[in-house]
Amino acid sequence: MRLLPLALLLLSAALGAEERPLRFSVTESWAMPMMQIDNGKASAGILYDLQMRLAQKVGRRAELMVMPRLRVQQMLVRGEIDVRCYVNPAWLHESHYQYIWSVPFMVQRDVLVSRVHDQPPPPAQAQGELVGTVLGFIYPRLEPLFASGHLRRDDARTQELALEKLEAHRYRYAVSNDMALQWxxxxxxxxxxxxxxxxxxxxxxxxxxxxxxxxxxxxxxRALVQMSNDGEFEAILAKYR
Structure with a gap:
């Protein structure tokens, strides 16, 4: 009979270990509709809904860790993040061999943005122009122009701030993903x-x-595949369009 309390104790400990939250990285430069961040905590948005639903489907709690992009990269290298969403292989500086890629869940379209009544020249003709960008973001089409000095980056901390500076006439161009621009x-x-x-x-x-x-x-x-097959990704995206 003495073995029963010990068995229950071991079972309780095992269940407690299984309940460790899944650590999702959240880059602090994200803006709505991708992620709402209030006082350093993620609270809403496409990626919030996706990650909370994903954790729910595997019976775990989600810990959304908000941090600068550079720290995300460092923690990935050390294996201190369990899941990172909203990423493309071309955006990573490291191989991250200890991680496995999921099925894609959306397409990000980066667009060059200007004010409605402006007619700025094409970037190739805009010698020395400032372009509103987000700190740490990579823009492959523009990188050669930045590297040569033909265009100059003006890095903002978030995507929303880059657009606000464009509206305030700090520069004539900015780069944004299309969903952030629509929002x-x-x-x-x-x-x-x-x-x-x-x-x-x-x-x-x-x-x-x-x-x-x-x-x-x-x-x-498997949960990500199921969400794709069941239309859950599209339902989340539609909520914020």
Missing amino acids: YNRRQPPARQLQAISELSADLVACIVRDAPDVPTMPLL
Whole structure:
């Protein structure tokens, strides 16, 4: 009979260990509709809904860790993040061999943006122009122009701040993903709305999941496939369009 309390204690400890939250990285430069961050905590948005639903599907709690992009990279290298969503292989500086890629869940379209009534010249003709960008973001189509000094980056901490500076006439161009631009224009009168003048890139984005014994790696990857097949990704995106 003495073995029963010990068995219950061991079972309780095992269940407690299984309940460790899944650590999702959240880059502090994200803006709505991708992520709402209030006082350093993620609270809403496409990626918030996606990550909370993903954790729910595997029976775990989600810990959304908000941090600068550089720290995200460092923690990935050390294996201190379980899941990172909204990423493309071309955006990573490291191989992250300890992570497995999921199915893609959306396409990010980066566009060059200007004010509605402006007619700035094409970037190739805009010698020395400032371009509103986000700190740490990579823009492959524009990188050669930045490297040569033909264009100059003006880095903002978040995507929303980059658009606000464009509206405030700090520069004539900015780069934004199309969904962030649409969200920003929602609260602007027609005369102050911003316009996309050209598409710079269209990249499939997915999640990477740490392949380790303390992470339900395959259940997470299967859950993402199931969400894709069941239309859950599209339902989340539609909520914020």
